[in-house]
Amino acid sequence: KRKVIIDCDPGIDDSLALMLALSSDEIEVIGITIVCGNSPVEMGFENAKKILAHMQRLDIPIFVGADKPLKKTFCDALDTHGADGLGESFLKDIPGYHQTMDAVTFLSKTLKKQSCSIIALGPLTNLAQLISQDVEAFDKIEQLVSMGGSYKSHGNCSPVAEYNYWEDPEAARLVYQQMAKTKKQIHMVGLDVTRKIVLTPNLLSYMERLHPEKGAFIRKITKFYFDFHWTQEHLIGCVINDPLAVAYFLFPELCSGFSSYVQIETDGISRGQSVVDAFHFYRKEANAVILTQVDVKAFFQLFISRILHLDLA
Ligand code: BDR
Numbered sequence: 602k603r604k605v606i607i608d609c610d611p612g613i614d615d616s617l618a619l620m621l622a623l624s625s626d627e628i629e630v631i632g633i634t635i636v637c638g639n640s641p642v643e644m645g646f647e648n649a650k651k652i653l654a655h656m657q658r659l660d661i662p663i664f665v666g667a668d669k670p671l672k673k674t675f676c677d678a679l680d681t682h683g684a685d686g687l688g689e690s691f692l693k694d695i696p697g698y699h700q701t702m703d704a705v706t707f708l709s710k711t712l713k714k715q716s717c718s719i720i721a722l723g724p725l726t727n728l729a730q731l732i733s734q735d736v737e738a739f740d741k742i743e744q745l746v747s748m749g750g751s752y753k754s755h756g757n758c759s760p761v762a763e764y765n766y767w768e769d770p771e772a773a774r775l776v777y778q779q780m781a782k783t784k785k786q787i788h789m790v791g792l793d794v795t796r797k798i799v800l801t802p803n804l805l806s807y808m809e810r811l812h813p814e815k816g817a818f819i820r821k822i823t824k825f826y827f828d829f830h831w832t833q834e835h836l837i838g839c840v841i842n843d844p845l846a847v848a849y850f851l852f853p854e855l856c857s858g859f860s861s862y863v864q865i866e867t868d869g870i871s872r873g874q875s876v877v878d879a880f881h882f883y884r885k886e887a888n889a890v891i892l893t894q895v896d897v898k899a900f901f902q903l904f905i906s907r908i909l910h911l912d913l914a
């Protein structure tokens with residue numbers, strides 16, 4: 602089994618991603634690190650506990666990380682994810698769970714001890730701090746998949762920027778720079794592919810029919826997200842970005858793309874933009890794999906069957 606740490610800011614779609622990961626036997630989630638993003642970091646911690654409790658996996662350790670971006674002022678996305686960060690589902694709090702160390706210490710100790718990958722579903726602040734504090738550990742990451750950025754798609758925070766990179770552009774820039782230094786490639790699961798992953802009312806009803814109890818839970822945590830997408834952009838359904846990063850990690854053949862040099866802009870009108878040098882103007886070695894295509898049907902077949910614990914093959 603491939604070992605993986607999930608760095609996230611739960612978040613509705615982060616929670617769905619966690620559920621997908623925990624329902625997949627191909628991988629072992631050895632820890633969850635929380636970063637501020639969609640919700641303040643303590644709220645993200647509470648939400649991760651709620652999801653682990655729901656999945657009966659409170660044995661997995663959760664570590665609290667950065668409570669603010671490297672330089673910018675923290676700006677949550679509770680308008681998108683609801684006042685509790687979990688779609689105003691107001692699930693009951695899970696008491697009595699003590700964390701033993703902070704996220705960066707956990708990452709640094711773990712990466713030095715064993716080979717493991719990271720799926721990053723939020724701003725890259727924790728990983729940037731790891732670079733500053735223990736670059737050797739960062740360089741040991743087996744595979745780094747990041748939900749973030751966009752290539753040809755428009756942004757979701759500005760005309761050009763996706764939320765995770767917009768929220769902490771300095772962190773994202775540092776992570777991409779470090780990948781370039783080590784001649785490694787970060788797998789960028791950006792809006793080009795994730796915006797195609799729309800959970801529609803039909804799919805949700807189908808899930809409820811297949812498994813009323815598990816389906817009802819998904820409805821409970823996504824209702825706010827559906828409403829948000831309708832009010833915001835008249836979309837009938839909600840874009841669930843983060844589970845695609847997990848699905849891609851499990852089955853890379855679900856997506857395709859190309860390798861390129863990427864730099865993240867930090868300021869002004871292009872803050873958070875992932876500039877992809879697809880035509881090789883700068884003659885720099887690729888530091889990223891940019892995903893541009895996704896098999897949406899195959900994704901939902903995987904997602905639905907795993908989340909409902911059914912074999913739909
Ligand atoms: C990303 O931003 C957050 O709102 C989601 O959880 C996802 O990680 C999409 O831009």
Ligand code: CA
Nearest residue numbers: 612615722723
């Ligand atoms: Ca997220």
